């Protein structure tokens with residue numbers, strides 16, 4: 001599993017679950033950050049779900065969160081991950097990733113701005 005070392009000091013590492021267009025903003029937010037092949041001991045892991053969660057990927061989402069070390073924070077990044085977004089009425093779209101895993105932060109927008117993720121991490125640190 002790969003992570004972004006968000007602050008460059010191993011304190012917070014981000015595992016992305018990019019499922020649709022919101023991943024572009026997530027990758028923009030991560031631009032220039034170091035990639036790690038594993039989470040350092042003691043690091044806070046954040047799983048960012050970016051995009052549309054369909055029934056087909058639901059097991060992957062659950063497993064990705066369950067496989068994290070420690071007690072990961074989970075972020076629903078964008079309208080789709082938060083509540084189904086423009087596809088909320090599709091029979092194959094999950095109406096929010098919180099139907100699968102516990103979510104700590106919801107980031108609104110279709111898509112959210114890349115900077116919104118830094119605001120979440122700053123708020124979480126407070």
Ligand code: SF4
Pocket residue numbers: 020021022023050051052078079080081085086109110111112
């Ligand atoms: S919230 Fe909007 S931009 Fe993000 S994955 Fe859904 S449709 Fe795409």
